[in-house]
Amino acid sequence: MRLITHLRHVDLAVPDYDKQRDFYAGVWGLTEVANDSGISFLAAAGSPEQYVVRLRKAAEKRLDLVSFGAASPADVDALAGRLRAAGAGLISEPGTMDTPGGGYGFRFFDLDGRTIEVSADVAVRAHRKLEAKESVPVRLSHVVLNAPDIDATRAWYETHLGFALSDTLAHPHMGQVMHFMRCNPQHHSLAIARGPHASLHHISFELRGLDEYMYGTGRLLRAGVRMIWGPGRHLAGDNTFSYFLDPHGNTVEYTTELEELDEDAWHPHVHDFSQPEVTDQWGTANPMNELIAKESFNDVDRGVFVAPPV
Known part of the structure; x- marks a missing residue:
């Protein structure tokens, strides 16, 4: 049974934080919706997701995590149970999240050691249908x-x-x-x-x-x-x-x-x-x-x- 519904966001750690932030919030066409001491949350104009990219200031470049959505907290719990039973490395147990929009989720390592997050009940962000010739990410x-x-x-x-x-x-x-x-x-x-x-x-x-x-x-x-x-x-x-x-x-x-x-x-x-x-x-x-x-x-x-x- 498929418990994951969609891709939410991709989070990057970057040494030159200001340059990256200027790029994504500037010419690339995302909108910064929150900023907290070296962490920037960037949304896409047509997306209900709170943010689609997170940038974090860090000494070393890395992929912080990839986040997917689930339909309900029960599905999050079921997925965590499935991974636990299979011996996958859980980083955190399912619980309340303190990122923009809140929600209920957990993190774990995939086979290659990437951090993956799955969450449900994240608040929907106010978004809109883009107009003709608006060339920014939907x-x-x-x-x-x-x-x-x-x-x-x-x-x-x-x-x-x-x-x-x-x-x-x-x-x-x-x-x-x-x-x-x-x-x-x-x-x-x-x-x-x-x-x-x-x-x-x-x-x-x-x-x-x-x-x-x-x-x-x-x-x-x-x-x-x-x-x-x-x-x-x-x-x-x-x-x-x-x-x-x-x-x-x-x-x-x-x-x-x-x-x-x-x-x-x-x-x-x-x-x-x-x-x-x-x-x-x-x-x-x-x-x-x-x-x-x-x-x-x-x-x-x-x-x-x-x-x-x-």
């Missing part, structure tokens, strides 16, 4: 994580958190390199990418539509933000993509029109990403190569099996 779309053994990590998320496989990317010489995982009808809220170490691959933000996605891409280019790949349209998920680097070298994506699946009828595909139309149906993006791939390996994550202090 919501958080998905997060992609690097793992040395993507099959083991995929199996862990399927077994313990109820994620389902949507599609896989493979290469004739490299084998399978990415699993797209879903927790609702959206093609993926999570993907597991093959990398040399556990780290953040990228965070993706949904824009209102194609025009807004292109306006946003153009705004970032004009601002001198480095685009590493795009603009284009993937085959798996059928979504558009423009990948940029934030000031600390984390890859962040603007996307739109991510595919919604009929889960009862869907069967996972294995796509050969050595075929150009698999990585980019439009043919407008710079070709995928090893240098682009390495950008998203990111640095070795210093937060593996170390819970964030807040």
Whole structure:
């Protein structure tokens, strides 16, 4: 039984906090909704989530945590019980949370040592429908994580958190390199990418539509933000993509029109990403190569099996 409903937020620790905060609350188009001595909470205009990114000032860059939603406190308790019985490392027991919007949740380590949070009953934030030409993120779309053994990590998320496989990317010489995982009808809220170490691959933000996605891409280019790949349209998920680097070298994506699946009828595909139309149906993006791939390996994550202090 699937107990997780959706992706809530991704939390980053950053040495150059002011520069990161200026980037996300500035040209990237999020809104700072709370700030507490070296911690910034940033919301997306069209999202009911209290925040979609949290930045924390720290000596070392790391992924602090990935947060998912559940439908009820009972589901949170059931998930905690399931993980406890399986011997997974619980960081905290389910209880009241003191982050913006409150709620009831707990934290635990996944197979690769990332901190994952699951919560329910978080207050809904006042949000709105974006207007035409508003090129700021509507919501958080998905997060992609690097793992040395993507099959083991995929199996862990399927077994313990109820994620389902949507599609896989493979290469004739490299084998399978990415699993797209879903927790609702959206093609993926999570993907597991093959990398040399556990780290953040990228965070993706949904824009209102194609025009807004292109306006946003153009705004970032004009601002001198480095685009590493795009603009284009993937085959798996059928979504558009423009990948940029934030000031600390984390890859962040603007996307739109991510595919919604009929889960009862869907069967996972294995796509050969050595075929150009698999990585980019439009043919407008710079070709995928090893240098682009390495950008998203990111640095070795210093937060593996170390819970964030807040």
